[in-house]
Amino acid sequence: MLDLPFFLDTLSTLIGGVPLTLQLTVLSVSSGAMLAFALALMRVSGNPLLDYPARFYIFAFRGTPVLVQIYIVYYGLSQFPVLRQSMLWPFLREAYWCAVIALALNTAAYSAELIRGGLNSVAVGQIEAARALGMSRPLAFRRIILPQAFRQMLPAYSNEIILMVKSTALASTITLLEVTGLAAKLISQSYRPVEVFIGAGAIYLTINFLIARLCAALQTALSPEKRAAPAPAQSPETEAPRHG
């Protein structure tokens, strides 16, 4: 028995948490992506001094739960007086930055492997051809490898972004009132978990639906061969222009 007026009321309160949920996602995904890119380059560098530290990082952050990572950053680091007196404390003091840091460190580990997979997927022949045409290594990397790698990893990466949106729910465990935090608060006031959790679920579903559509659109935009599908035979006058 869903109480509709209560549900709508709940929904409007929960929507108040969306900006925080999105901020946590955007900040952690974007900073995580930069770290991931560096880690992926370390992994493909062929230099063991770069490769092994990156391997260890990925091993550690993929092998432990995000919740544990959030707790270590939030409650663990604050146990050290040295850190509390350091210039990092104004950041680490805030639950907000602790959540961003933990989520970014986590997504970096996963994304690094996605990026590495993308880089490795580019055919050797492509690189050889670029070199044969006189491109320098950095130029070939930028013009030939990177765009193709990016396109290859995009479907998997959109998965990772969606996972991150859901992971931000864990920020509620360290006092942040994003969508899940607000939901927990509402339940503690109303004791009606059904309406509140359905409302929270609907919000996450909407956000993730939009992200999935956005990534799919980006994927299409980056794949000219898919965009320019031959026009159906029955209407020859609307033949799509060929790209590329």
Place this chain on the structure above:
Amino acid sequence: MKFKAFLTAAALLAATTAASAEGPVVRIATEGAYAPWNFSGPNGKLQGFEIELADELCARMKVKCEIVAQNWDGIIPALEGRKYDAIMAAMSVTPQREKVISFSTPYAAGINGFAVLSDSPLGKLPGTGETYSLDTQEAGAKTRIDEMKVLLKGKVVGVQGATTASTFMETYFQDIADIREYKTTEEHNFDLMSGRLDAVVANATVLAAALDKPDMKGAQLAGPIFSGGVFGVIAVGLRKDDSALKAKFDDAIKAAIADGTVKRLSEKWFKVDVSPRG
């Protein structure tokens, strides 16, 4: 054939289990993170004032009891969901909770206070050592609260979410202090010690027990202890339709208060008597 044999075995097993139990099993939920009321001991076993009291009450009700641990913020929904039959988790009777569940006769009074770092400006909160009832000593309590409003302005105060402590802060200090909600009191105590919080509000017996431990050295109770009002009394939480169990708990609690069992257990675990007065 095999299936039939299985059924017979299952029926036999069910019959013997039913016969060996002395009546129905009452499942009681507690939080397990609210020392000394209820907490997990070093061996992982639940212990504390409410665990011993539950044993006493069950003996009086002549039922077998099973005590389970449940996160605080889901403790009422899971009662409604019939995961267990009763809640004994230092839960205060509030009008809001009474809308969804019913309560037995109270077995304790809720007394709450502030803990702060001794060397912080809040170390000198007025009224330390005094006790005010928000019901019967309203004027005195109001004077102290007004004094505290000045000192708590802009301060960050931690409370456990969905507790009377959070209601207290929202009632009296909503736009004055920055109120942060935590899942457990242990977590807000960590943040008090790390300096993220300027003060915490919780049940005074729980704070006193935590402050006794070496990891909270440098923190202390400050300001008066409040009772009554939003803190109310502590009782067993039950489903509304479970009036038979409520009647049993009521009788058992009344008997345990009358013969001094509640007082004895309270003094054992809290060093003060928190038996409900009047």
